[in-house]
Amino acid sequence: MKNRRFLLILALLLSIGFVLAACGSSDDGESSGDGGDSGEGSTEGGEESSEDFSVAMVTDVGGVDDKSFNQSSWEGLQAFGEENGLEEGEGYDYAQSDSEGDYTTNISRLVRQDYDLIYGIGYLLQPALEEVAEQNPDTNFGLVDSVSEVENIVSITFKEQEGSFLAGVAAALKTETDKIGFVGGEDGSLIRKFESGYVAGAKSINPDIEIDIQYAESFAAADRGKLIASNMYNNDIDVIYHASGATGNGVFAQAKDIKQNNPDENVWVIGVDRDQHEEGAIGDDNVTLTSMVKRVDVAVNEIATQTMEGDFPGGEVVEYGLEDEAISIAQTNEDAMTEDILSEIESWKEQISNGDITVPSTDEELEEYESSL
Known part of the structure; x- marks a missing residue:
């Protein structure tokens, strides 16, 4: 009897222990709060972790x-x-x-x-x-x-037209012949924004400046870009702005060929999208006057971050311009981009950012802008 009573008491004590342990486990889970069920690799609000x-x-x-x-x-x-x-x-x-x-x-x-x-x-x-x-x-x-x-x-x-306007200002101030050029990739509404802004900026400095505009009809034809640039430089054009992707590599190649053959000849290229200073390097010289920097890198990074954080802006149009510092003019070539050029660019940039000037982005808007000069 004593043994049986002892075994019953022991069984009862064990049962109570299991119940208390279970309650303790449940309490521990609740005490972890909102993060109790958010394991590694998850974040609040349905966001995804970087992993x-x-x-x-x-x-x-x-x-x-x-x-x-x-x-x-x-x-x-x-x-x-x-x-x-x-x-x-x-x-x-x-x-x-x-x-x-x-x-x-x-x-x-x-x-x-x-x-x-x-x-x-x-x-x-x-x-x-x-x-x-x-x-x-x-x-x-x-x-x-x-x-x-x-x-x-x-x-x-x-707002490519805004940065291109400033590129046009730089070209008009730098040219020694009052002849500048523009090389586009494939003709269309996008590259017309570059062209319109560039022409407007240059003519804001000199309404009588001559501007030769040609399209390579490709963003991947460096040989075509080189040929167009050769013809332009041979016709006394001394500054060329390209908005032509890899086709622009040919423009740089031609300018460097000219500079290598005659170091005293001043020919310039204005790069596009990223600072193309390195593309113009030739010995101690550099044919890159400046570049219209378009921070696509910033844009894709920012949108990726928003999406990862659960805030994908689907169906929306996100536009970047001078005021976002996503459009700018490179100042890497300190010898070529003199203080007077930089000062003039800063003045026009302020007018654009303040809304005092609306930069044209189409042929029709450019025509209207030119008529007001």
């Missing part, structure tokens, strides 16, 4: 190393990856397009690889990006340099 988030881009035909537009975009993704501890090829990546026929294939492949945000770099990718986006409504997409109405696409645009 879970991935972003990629599809280049246009200029290539990721075009020294210009695509390269700037890729540098933005590389910076985003570094800031968030991501690995290239997993957390962030790019797909190279060698022809327009690659656009849809590349975008679709990145969707199958489950990237959370996929950029189409350049307006030429819009049809392909919209087609794939409509088929994959749960994937986020970014379109650079054009506007889409598809709900899961954010449209990223820039």
Whole structure:
């Protein structure tokens, strides 16, 4: 009897111990508060951690190393990856397009690889990006340099005409012949913004300045860019602004050839999208006067960060300009960009930022602007 009573008491004590242990475990879970069920890799509000988030881009035909537009975009993704501890090829990546026929294939492949945000770099990718986006409504997409109405696409645009206006001011102040040039890639509304701003800026300094405007009809034809530049320089043009992606590499090549053959001849190139100072280096000289810096890198980085934090601006148009410091004029070539040029540029920049001047972005607006000079 004593043994049986002892065993019953022992069993009762063990049962009470199990109940108390269970209650203690439940209390511990509740005491962890809101973070009790948020394990590693999750954040508040449905956000993804950097470990879970991935972003990629599809280049246009200029290539990721075009020294210009695509390269700037890729540098933005590389910076985003570094800031968030991501690995290239997993957390962030790019797909190279060698022809327009690659656009849809590349975008679709990145969707199958489950990237959370996929950029189409350049307006030429819009049809392909919209087609794939409509088929994959749960994937986020970014379109650079054009506007889409598809709900899961954010449209990223820039006020290129503002920076181009300042490039025109610099060209008109630097030329010794009162003849300057413009080389565009493919003719269209986007590059016309560059052209219109450039012409308006130059004619604001000198209404009688001569401006030769030519289009290579490609963003990936360095040989064509070199030929156009050769003809321009031979016709006494001494400053050329290019808005032509990798085609502009040919413009730089021609200017450097001229400088190498005759170091005393002053020929200049104005770069585009990123600071192209390095592209103009030739020995101790440099043919890059300045560059119209368009911070595509900043834009793709910022939108990627917003998306990772659960705030993807789908269906919206996000525009960057001088006031956002996403458009600027490079001052790297201190010998060429003299104090008087920089002072004049700063004055015009202030007028644009204050709204005293509305820079034209179309042929019609340019015509109206010129008539007011």
